[in-house]
Amino acid sequence: MATIRDVAKLAGLSVATVSRAINGSGYVSEESRKKINRAIKDLNFRPNEVARSLYQKKSKLVGLLLPDISNPFFPLLAKGVEDFLHGKGYQVILGNVQENSERAVDYIHAFSQNNIAGVLSAVDGDIITYDEFKPLVFLDRVGTDSEYSIHADDLSGGELAARAVLETAPGGIVVIAGPKEVDRSHERLQGMIKILNQSKSRYFVVHSSSFLLEDAVKTAQEVFEHFPLIDTVIAPSDIHAIALIQEAYRRNIRVPADLQVIGYDDIPISNLVVPPLTTIHQPAYEIGYQGAEMLYQLMNNKKVNQKKIVLPVTLIERDTLRKKGRK
Amino acid sequence: MATIRDVAKLAGLSVATVSRAINGSGYVSEESRKKINRAIKDLNFRPNEVARSLYQKKSKLVGLLLPDISNPFFPLLAKGVEDFLHGKGYQVILGNVQENSERAVDYIHAFSQNNIAGVLSAVDGDIITYDEFKPLVFLDRVGTDSEYSIHADDLSGGELAARAVLETAPGGIVVIAGPKEVDRSHERLQGMIKILNQSKSRYFVVHSSSFLLEDAVKTAQEVFEHFPLIDTVIAPSDIHAIALIQEAYRRNIRVPADLQVIGYDDIPISNLVVPPLTTIHQPAYEIGYQGAEMLYQLMNNKKVNQKKIVLPVTLIERDTLRKKGRK
Numbered sequence: 142m143a144t145i146r147d148v149a150k151l152a153g154l155s156v157a158t159v160s161r162a163i164n165g166s167g168y169v170s171e172e173s174r175k176k177i178n179r180a181i182k183d184l185n186f187r188p189n190e191v192a193r194s195l196y197q198k199k200s201k202l203v204g205l206l207l208p209d210i211s212n213p214f215f216p217l218l219a220k221g222v223e224d225f226l227h228g229k230g231y232q233v234i235l236g237n238v239q240e241n242s243e244r245a246v247d248y249i250h251a252f253s254q255n256n257i258a259g260v261l262s263a264v265d266g267d268i269i270t271y272d273e274f275k276p277l278v279f280l281d282r283v284g285t286d287s288e289y290s291i292h293a294d295d296l297s298g299g300e301l302a303a304r305a306v307l308e309t310a311p312g313g314i315v316v317i318a319g320p321k322e323v324d325r326s327h328e329r330l331q332g333m334i335k336i337l338n339q340s341k342s343r344y345f346v347v348h349s350s351s352f353l354l355e356d357a358v359k360t361a362q363e364v365f366e367h368f369p370l371i372d373t374v375i376a377p378s379d380i381h382a383i384a385l386i387q388e389a390y391r392r393n394i395r396v397p398a399d400l401q402v403i404g405y406d407d408i409p410i411s412n413l414v415v416p417p418l419t420t421i422h423q424p425a426y427e428i429g430y431q432g433a434e435m436l437y438q439l440m441n442n443k444k445v446n447q448k449k450i451v452l453p454v455t456l457i458e459r460d461t462l463r464k465k466g467r468k
Numbered sequence: 469m470a471t472i473r474d475v476a477k478l479a480g481l482s483v484a485t486v487s488r489a490i491n492g493s494g495y496v497s498e499e500s501r502k503k504i505n506r507a508i509k510d511l512n513f514r515p516n517e518v519a520r521s522l523y524q525k526k527s528k529l530v531g532l533l534l535p536d537i538s539n540p541f542f543p544l545l546a547k548g549v550e551d552f553l554h555g556k557g558y559q560v561i562l563g564n565v566q567e568n569s570e571r572a573v574d575y576i577h578a579f580s581q582n583n584i585a586g587v588l589s590a591v592d593g594d595i596i597t598y599d600e601f602k603p604l605v606f607l608d609r610v611g612t613d614s615e616y617s618i619h620a621d622d623l624s625g626g627e628l629a630a631r632a633v634l635e636t637a638p639g640g641i642v643v644i645a646g647p648k649e650v651d652r653s654h655e656r657l658q659g660m661i662k663i664l665n666q667s668k669s670r671y672f673v674v675h676s677s678s679f680l681l682e683d684a685v686k687t688a689q690e691v692f693e694h695f696p697l698i699d700t701v702i703a704p705s706d707i708h709a710i711a712l713i714q715e716a717y718r719r720n721i722r723v724p725a726d727l728q729v730i731g732y733d734d735i736p737i738s739n740l741v742v743p744p745l746t747t748i749h750q751p752a753y754e755i756g757y758q759g760a761e762m763l764y765q766l767m768n769n770k771k772v773n774q775k776k777i778v779l780p781v782t783l784i785e786r787d788t789l790r791k792k793g794r795k
Contacts, residue, residue: 201578210546211540213538247554354736414742
């Protein structure tokens, strides 16, 4: 592989001049720059990013921390991040935390020690600390004291879900609450409860310990065990809703005739299950894309117009809630 | 933050000695080593990985290239990789190629330029070249001339799927073939066709251009348009099978009474769809775990017992094929 010395020799210039040109760290004449570029091309020279990153104290790498890539919400978010940053010449490296805060801490050290240019994180700062990092933008799970963040409007999402359910003149309602330590699911729950309380509806709250598929399956079983005659379930994620529909199938309970369900997220598979899932659409791709844009502005010392972005959510009507007023 | 100089000062030793101890690059007495370790602990010193990686020419980072993290097969594989390597003190950074070979090339350069210790790739070497990389282990999509590789036995998997279908005394059969350039789906198809030909069954082959969800949906629609009276479909992935069941639902076709389907992969959601999907189980987690183990042996100059590993697959009987001989 060609070295900076080979480039300098072929260009007929000093190593110091070539180094200045490559690192943009001082004056190089237009003529020298042309010679250097030609030599770089002829030799197929690639400056070693590690050497460059040591010199410049930053790389063209962005770290993305996700709680769990097997939850289909997060690959959508990652796609938005990659689509934006790839166009700007950055590579995204991904740390899959698997809902394990120790692993998150290890990734953070690795990111820091490899001079990563910036971090996007969907693991909030209430769970682990990010002292070592600037710039940093939180996506989705933003925690309580993040400076730069983007997420969807979960309070409105919870309200929308509860209102959609109330329009069907439901019987007994179970609200499944997502994990308490995740701010997003807490806000959703607040929205749901606010509307249900206003309508003076009777409802029960069941807690689910995580968004992992195995916990969704466990929660679905608990709902049927404790509330065998329940009419309506408001789920904290599509995975929870899909697990519930599966459990209803095993128990010969028809959806939506005997049990109606509304999900949350609008993951791609929610339109492919039977029956297709009524749910709240979160703009996961946009969260990733716009969050990456904000980080890009921070990394390049540009002005950030809005430090905290909240994106709207929408109701997606499919087949798991009954039509208005019919039972 | 503490530097190597602070450590040397506190330990009462030269920077060169401390550097030798940290990098394992020369003799350091047992007594000096103890002093250094105590100083490192007292100062909470973390050697900068970039500086260390420049010196040692390798890092504790492993690059994992995946074709598409929104395909639930790959997060399972990634989980196996992370579970093995995390226990050995390596961090896994993930490049999500999104079935785009240009993006794969960009990741490879980024991995190379950041002195990554090794690469695990599910993007095969027939699509892009990996000249810059050693060590390298291919997972799942191994291509034709990989030296180190691990994948499931897709030929047997295809045979198993076809045999399971034949036991139901099927009517007309459609085989959906996965993308031609993916070696795994090609082998599956060979297995299926071999058994169907032996039994002298009549069947049609429909080609699907990728494993992306949107292509699976498109293919499902094409199957119903071209073969409205088809009885049985052998799918190249669970996503294809789930898309087909959804399309049957939209057309009021009952599964499995009027249309039976077998999937491939056994992704977690395949047990949660309605009806639960009969499929071929691929050991995705094991592919990741054992592939990471092989890479670990290579990175640490240990003996690799088996350069090419092929793992067995199994039939998972659920509800989308009819019972034997009944229609």
